[in-house]
Amino acid sequence: MIEKLQRFREVWNVDFEFGSDSNLHPIPVCMVARELFTRREIRAWKDELQAMFRAPFDVGPEALLVTYNAVAELSCFLALRWPFPHNALDLYVEHRLQTNAFLPKNQNNLLAALAMRGLAHIDASEKTSMRQLIMSRTSWSPAEQKAILDYCATDVDAGEALLPVMLPSIDLPAALYRARYMAAVACMEHIGVPVDAPLYRRMTSDWERLKLALIRDVDVNYGVYEEKHFRTNRFADYLARQNINDWPVKSGNLVLDRDTFRSQAQIRPQLEQLRQLRTTLNELRLTDLRIGADGRNRCSLFPFWTATGRNQPPPTQFIFGPARWCRGLIRPPEGYGLAYVDWSAQEFAIMAGLSGDEQLIKAYENSDPYMQFARDTKLAPPNATKHSHPEIRNACKRVLLGVPYGMTPQGLAMAVKIPLADAREIYARHRATYRRFWLWADDRLTTAQFSGEIHSEFGWKQLGTSGTESGALKNFPAQANGAEMMRIAAIAATEAGIEVCCPVHDAFLIAAPLDRLEADVTHMRDLMTRAGRTVSGLNVRTDAVIVCHPARFMDDAGAPMWNRVMKLLNGLTQAAA
Amino acid sequence: MPTDPTVPFPARPSIFDDIEALRQATDLTATTREIMSHLPIGRPGKEEFFRTNPRPDMSLVAYVYEDKTERKQYFVAPNMRDTMGLYARQVLISVLFTWPSRVTRIYPVPLALDGRANPWLETARDAVEKAKKEWVKMVPDQRAGFYRIFMPSGDLPEPEWSDKTFSELLETAFRGLVITSDDHPVVRQLQGLT
Numbered sequence: 001m002i003e004k005l006q007r008f009r010e011v012w013n014v015d016f017e018f019g020s021d022s023n024l025h026p027i028p029v030c031m032v033a034r035e036l037f038t039r040r041e042i043r044a045w046k047d048e049l050q051a052m053f054r055a056p057f058d059v060g061p062e063a064l065l066v067t068y069n070a071v072a073e074l075s076c077f078l079a080l081r082w083p084f085p086h087n088a089l090d091l092y093v094e095h096r097l098q099t100n101a102f103l104p105k106n107q108n109n110l111l112a113a114l115a116m117r118g119l120a121h122i123d124a125s126e127k128t129s130m131r132q133l134i135m136s137r138t139s140w141s142p143a144e145q146k147a148i149l150d151y152c153a154t155d156v157d158a159g160e161a162l163l164p165v166m167l168p169s170i171d172l173p174a175a176l177y178r179a180r181y182m183a184a185v186a187c188m189e190h191i192g193v194p195v196d197a198p199l200y201r202r203m204t205s206d207w208e209r210l211k212l213a214l215i216r217d218v219d220v221n222y223g224v225y226e227e228k229h230f231r232t233n234r235f236a237d238y239l240a241r242q243n244i245n246d247w248p249v250k251s252g253n254l255v256l257d258r259d260t261f262r263s264q265a266q267i268r269p270q271l272e273q274l275r276q277l278r279t280t281l282n283e284l285r286l287t288d289l290r291i292g293a294d295g296r297n298r299c300s301l302f303p304f305w306t307a308t309g310r311n312q313p314p315p316t317q318f319i320f321g322p323a324r325w326c327r328g329l330i331r332p333p334e335g336y337g338l339a340y341v342d343w344s345a346q347e348f349a350i351m352a353g354l355s356g357d358e359q360l361i362k363a364y365e366n367s368d369p370y371m372q373f374a375r376d377t378k379l380a381p382p383n384a385t386k387h388s389h390p391e392i393r394n395a396c397k398r399v400l401l402g403v404p405y406g407m408t409p410q411g412l413a414m415a416v417k418i419p420l421a422d423a424r425e426i427y428a429r430h431r432a433t434y435r436r437f438w439l440w441a442d443d444r445l446t447t448a449q450f451s452g453e454i455h456s457e458f459g460w461k462q463l464g465t466s467g468t469e470s471g472a473l474k475n476f477p478a479q480a481n482g483a484e485m486m487r488i489a490a491i492a493a494t495e496a497g498i499e500v501c502c503p504v505h506d507a508f509l510i511a512a513p514l515d516r517l518e519a520d521v522t523h524m525r526d527l528m529t530r531a532g533r534t535v536s537g538l539n540v541r542t543d544a545v546i547v548c549h550p551a552r553f554m555d556d557a558g559a560p561m562w563n564r565v566m567k568l569l570n571g572l573t574q575a576a577a
Numbered sequence: 578m579p580t581d582p583t584v585p586f587p588a589r590p591s592i593f594d595d596i597e598a599l600r601q602a603t604d605l606t607a608t609t610r611e612i613m614s615h616l617p618i619g620r621p622g623k624e625e626f627f628r629t630n631p632r633p634d635m636s637l638v639a640y641v642y643e644d645k646t647e648r649k650q651y652f653v654a655p656n657m658r659d660t661m662g663l664y665a666r667q668v669l670i671s672v673l674f675t676w677p678s679r680v681t682r683i684y685p686v687p688l689a690l691d692g693r694a695n696p697w698l699e700t701a702r703d704a705v706e707k708a709k710k711e712w713v714k715m716v717p718d719q720r721a722g723f724y725r726i727f728m729p730s731g732d733l734p735e736p737e738w739s740d741k742t743f744s745e746l747l748e749t750a751f752r753g754l755v756i757t758s759d760d761h762p763v764v765r766q767l768q769g770l771t
Contacts, residue, residue: 059587078585086587174599180592187585354603378732421624421677428677432734442609458599491592530593 004167008087009062011036013163015155016076017134017148023292024299025190028076029134030145032152033057034160036066043149049080059085066159068092068110070179071303074186088179091162094170096304097178101464108305110158119161122154174459177487178304184490184500185303185311193319193501193509194338196331196552197295203329203565204286206572211281213568218277221270230278232256244268258283267417276561279323286326288316295333301503307472308479309460310486311503320504324558325565330509330547337517337548341524342507343532344541345369346485347478348400353536354457354477355440359433363400364538370397377429395422399430403441406471441474448473456480457535458488481535482506489531498524514548521546613739616750618650618683620701621675623716626729627682628736630672631709635743640665641685642756642763650685651763652751660759664767666690671705672746674736676712681739683750696723 005011014033018026028049034041035057042056055077059065065085067073069092077084095113107116114121130151133144140148203210212228219225224234232254239247239254247264248255261278265271290299297319305312315321319330332338343349348369352360359376366372371389373396374380380389395416402412413423431438448454454476455461460483462476486503493500493508498520501509508528512520525542532540547553554562621627630636640653642665653665668685675682686705687698700723704715707726712733715724739746756763 061587061589082585083587084585086589174601177592177596177599183586377734425677428679429734431679432737444603446609447604455601455603457601457603458596459601488592488596495586495592534593534596 004170004172005036005064007062008064010038010058011064011066012057013066013156013159014057014073015067015152015159016073017152018072018076018079019135019138023294023296024192024290025292026072026075026079028079030149030152031076032149032156034153034156036160036163041153043153045145045149052080052082055082055085059083061086063087064089066091066163068095068113068155068159068162070182071186071189071300074183075190078186078190084183087176088183089170089172089175090179090182091159091166093178093182093304094166094175095162097459097461098166098169099463100309100460101307101462110155113162114158117162117165119158119165121158122151127151171459177458180491181487182303184487184494185301187494188490188500188502189298189301191499191501191511192292192296192298193330194333194336194511195291195295195297195319195329197291200286200289200291200295200329202573203569206569207286209572210565210569213572214277214280214565217564217568218273222274224274228281230256230281242268242270263415267415272557273561273564276323276325276558280325280561283315284322284326285316286322289319289322289326290317304460306479306483307462308476309456309483310479310505311483313502318502320502323561324555325561327555327558328552328562328566330553331551332511332547332549334549335513336511337514337546338501338553339510339512339517339521339524339547340504340507340545340553341510341521341528341542342504342544343485343528344543345401346482346506346532346540349532349538349540350478350481350485350536351403351437351441353538354481355434355437357434357437357440360437361538368393370394370400373400373430373433377426377433379426379429391416391418395426399426403430406474441477444477445470445473448476454480456484458484460484485528485531485535485540488534489528492527492531493524496523496527498527509553517546517548613681613741613746613749616681616683616746618685618750618754620684621673621682621714623714625675625678626712626714626733627673627675627708628712629705629708630674630736630738635672637670637743637747638688639668639670639685641668641670642666644763649754650751652747652755654755654757657756657758657761657764660764661756661767669702669705670747672738672743673705673708674738676733676736679737681746683746696721700724700726 012033012035014031016031017029019029021027029046031044031049032041033056044056057063063086065088067088067090070088070090074084091113092108096108099116111121111124111127130148134148215225215228222238224231224238226234236254239245248260258279261271261275265275289297291297299313299317301311301313303311313321320327330338345364349364352364363369363372363376368386370393371380371384371386374389374392375382375384379396380392384392386393395412395418398412398415399407402415409420409423409427412427413420444454453461453463454473460480486506489508490500490503493510499511501511508524510520510524521544525544528542529539532538640658640661642651642653642661644651653661658665667688669688670683670685673682673684684705686701689695689698701715704713704724704726707713712729714727716727718725
């Protein structure tokens, strides 16, 4: 173990206990830090912490900070305005990596990490009661203070116990890079997403009446609700009236889950408003959105939470999680602008770049890769455009995006409502045109199935792949490398001082004062392009949507529902007046 | 802006300077290559375009026996032609590649019997010959009594020819379907011995 850490003069296991302020920022209550080689221990209560301008231990290039879930500790650093450590090792991230794919997600906490390695740990109920004591109060007796510090020290003990057990399997340089991303996450969580807080409060206070009004308003076109309840028999009648006779059925019943509604609404736009209404009623608990007193949405981004290493913030707490129309709540504060910067066809670029298929690369480098595919495969003439051949383009887009997931001709035929023969034709042309890509994809899959693991370009890996469904394995390179691209860009942007509000799958929301907005957007796009090139070898293009105060952010797909909700809300307000 | 814009990061090289050293080589240690385990024999479907391998060493005039009940075609070895007599039919065996199934197929095109005109056979041969240069499909027209030959209106990709020799392709296609001796079950059945 020592050999692996000998490049560091000091190795500090650190843990904070903290509460939360009205802005949902942490309020450090105490900290325990213990140096691995000398056993020197520092305990500091909140008053002492607040008086410090920097961490009371070395955070320079020759020191290493070890913690379990560094976002929590680094958020306390931010709250205390302490400079970040030069090097950090996050045992939570490494635990996720070492157990990725064979543990249920709820086994990622510190106690589970200890238990699965046969290490002693305190009782879960004791941990819960201590957390309650810390979170529910703002002052503590001297005896309670000692108990809290002792409890805090048990987490340091845990880190010290885990480190030697986990270290042999840790690729330290890669682990330092992953923890560097956790610092970026701490920054993004700290900044948060600005929302129109007065409007949000109006909406939440009127939410139950608003839902009823929304049902009445939307259901006029469908007739499928009875009071607040969606009635399946009425929906069956609606489908009959619309001559929709191929709605998916299981065991004789209409399939009504979220994914089915989404895929049906994609091919039958008349269903989109009903789909959004159902999503709103079934999934949106507006009061669960975590909005601070300063009008910012802040929640844990749950970094490295998915098998492919992507973030997975709780959809009920995160402003980008619920129905898309809710994004209309996002609004820059006075004097500020927001920019939503995303990569164009990120997954496509990854597959093209990593496979080295020159035809696929050429297609990506064209401004419209889907149309280029149509032209490459001679499904459309050389002068075709998305305006002249929209249906061909749509089918080609589905193929190009679906292939990494193992989409079959049958799946394509269903997704775009084209005859199976046409789907087979398009699919066959893809295989014939991008042979190198297919060879690479098949070899990646076979290697993963034989070796039992698959990894991204920078070391995120999934284990136990011998028994993994091939569709998930085929998807891994695009998703895991997309996550790497996000991490590199997030690190670069936050370290460059760009105010990154949050990551959103293949995009970032950034904020800047109006006089700096354009420059920051340009800088962000440059960093994202570099991150794209670093991962895929291609200059991955970006797009930016800019919103300046007092305008609000709006998702195109959510705009009609947003306008509807605003009209109803204003009606309710006027009626009440 | 109600957030603290202070950047708390230590001065150090950009992530772009550091990251390349962390790249993990992706050794594709296991590869997938299709083993041609089965080659269909017979006329391509009426929905499928096909090309004929134009190489001279990729076709052969030979004899086959077609078991219409079992829908199987047997290759009749030269030493068995006399024994099989009229049951064996002279054919031109060609190698096709079909689209969009992207499958290699063996097509024994029957040759005319006794020089008699047969529009079915003539149009089938025409299609196979034409397919040496361009994609075609042949659609039977029962009323007219011959195959109609169609070409695609757009361009199709070039055929993906197997790197196997013609002998290897025949071995794969006719595995277990070669009549080489009198005691072959087909011969015995035809002679009423089983």
